[in-house]
Amino acid sequence: MHLLALFAIILLMPTAAAANDLSADRAYALAAEGKLLLIDVRHPQEWQQTGIAEVAQTVSIHDPAGLPAFLEKIRALADKAPDRPIAFICATGVRSDFATNLLREQGFTHVFNVREGMLGSSAGDGWLKRSLPLRACQAC
Secondary structure (H helix, E strand, C coil): CCHHHHHHHHHHCCCHHHHCECCHHHHHHHHHCCCCEEEECCCHHHHHHHCEECCEEECCCCCCCCHHHHHHHHHHHHHHCCCCCEEEECCCCHHHHHHHHHHHHCCCCCEEECCCCCCCECCECHHHHCCCCEECCCCC
């Protein structure tokens, strides 16, 4: 098989990550019921610009101390609710996908990505367009 054709097939194949995606609506419902720990991984400036999902915790993937500090903060939140699944949200699903994969590499098994993000993406309209509840960024 030609290398370009093989590459195209691989790109079009559904990934396991797609099975671990949540819509913004579903993430909101589960987090509001206390069944999901939703974490916004965007930059604090983004939190100020748009607000934060009402049910989300904030842990920026842009931590000045790097990814080890980010992981430490995630572990601290997860330890408070070890039985709850964790979902990440960012602007359009790219950083939240990275965070999801990073946690899986660390041994977390119930990790999800809100792929449509806050702003929307090819996966959906996003938190803001769906008019899901927001809160202001306090001490960002």
